[in-house]
Amino acid sequence: MAKVGYIFKANHYDSYEADKEWMLKFGCVQVIEEETDHELMRPQWKQLMNALDRGDELVVSKFSNAVRGVRELAVCIEMCRIKVVRLISIHDRIDSRNELFKETTAAEVLEMIGALPEEIAALRKSSSHIMLFQKNIKSPAKTMKTLSRSERERTIVDMYNAGYSMDDIANVSGFSSRSSIFRILNKYNVDLNRGRTKGPRRKKGTEETE
Template sequence: MAKVGYIFKANYDDTFDANKAWMQQYGCVHIVEEAVEQEILRPQWKQLIASLERGDEIVVAKFSNAVRGIRELAAFIELCRIKVVRIISIQDGIDTRGKLFPETTVAQVLEMVGALPEETAALRKVSAHIINLQLNIKSPQEKKRSGSRQERNKNIVDMYNNGHSLDDILAVSGFKSRSSVFRILNKFNVKLNRGNFSGPLGKRKQNEKDDSVKE
């Protein structure tokens, strides 16, 4: 019968190290650490629940750290009841065998259940905010790369509008194919005026000469 732990690595959680140390000292053979990016799907939590066997013990940092609402809590408790799995919640002071936290009262358990929706909602809000910042705030290196692309695209448009040949534009832009240049021009709705061509170059026929499209 195995003892396993689970911690969702919430941002700004100053209890993470203490909870992990508690689980290790208790004898957990494995401690699952769910990344903040997986707050919605919780794939490792689902795998852990599915792998529980009769007589196992699962230790969570806190119920609001493990489940995402009252329904999930009820389903989790029912599953553990059926599989005869012992549940220990460190911060809630709950042990379904009633041995580790004898001082915990019924009133405190009910208070935990009542506060669960608010705590899980706050956890989701913070996690979503952090992910949003990670996606939308770029590092200096990323900004530099983005700025370089913008500058390159601007040069392509300006050179084309000023009458430069496609060969000149390719040399400056760093692109290897004319189709890439035309893609940028089309993106910025530039009116193409090189000969009879009005779009990206297609695949050339074998008998088509290199000078079939005049600059």
Template sequence: MAKVGYIFKADLYEGFDADKEWMQQYGCIQVVEESVEHESLRPQWKQLISKLERGDEIVVPKFSNAVRGSRELASFIEFCRIKVVRIISIHDRIDSMGKMFPETTAVDVLNMLGGLAEEVTVLRNSSAHAMQLQQDIRTPIKTAKVMGQKDRENTIVDMYNNGHSIDSILAVSGYNSRSSVFRILNKYKVNLNRGKFSGPLGKRKKKGDDGLAEEQPD
């Protein structure tokens, strides 16, 4: 049996040091820290969940810090129930074994569930805004005028993997169309993980074909 903590380091997370210290004093052998750049995929969270075993304990600052909605929360709780993993949420004051916060009532739990969506939205919007500002002020080392084709393609792949917007990639790469960017990403077999699409743009429909044009991927 092992105790482990998880913290998503959201922007303006003022309680990070205090929460980490709480977890360490509680006996967590490790506190997994997820950086804001990985908010959309949460690779550290997924890896941690996959390694939990029967009798382990997982400590989070709040459920809204660890999961991104009620569906994820339900899946997480069900997973821990099946695996017999104890969950402790510090600021929600919830212990799945009912020992640490005996004063927590059903009303408190329902209030947590009711406010989860709003808390997650605020958290994600704040983090996304901070990451966008960081990306926008970065100055690329090379511009399209001095990049060879290979450098240009590598730059496109690196920028996409690091979370830059397609508009930012277009500005640096010198390409004029999104389809060119997605053609390069597909060439290098990059896992497209934004929006509803996972490939380059298709041909636009002509007028008269239901009056619709294909949507563009993000």
């Protein structure tokens, strides 16, 4: 059994140092820190979810800091239930073992779940802003133009599934036409669920091109 903490180092996250200190004082053997430029894929979070074992204790700063949507929160809670992992959120004041934060009410838990999409959207917007600055100003060695075609397409698919706006995807991918982006999303059978912005329909028997 082990106690482990997780913090996504979001831009302007003022509670980072205090949260890390709280986790260490609580007895966490490791505090995993996810970097801002990994917001899209969260590799550290995925590795942590796979590494947790029966009886472990997982501490997060806040659920909106750790997960990327209500569906992912549900998956996390279900996995912790199956593996009998204690789940603690510091700022949400939730402890699945009900030893800490006993004053937290069911109404407050429901309010947290209801506010989750809005809080995550704000975090994504901030991360997207930083990502665009890194791309345009720092000029990393491997930009979208130097990626292989499959890597470029997968990045577009991942950004759409993560909830980024079409403008953000267009800016990062370099496509000036949204129809090009939709062709790629259709190619990978992505569920186009953005209301009126559902893109062109694919014609049967035709091959998609950029």
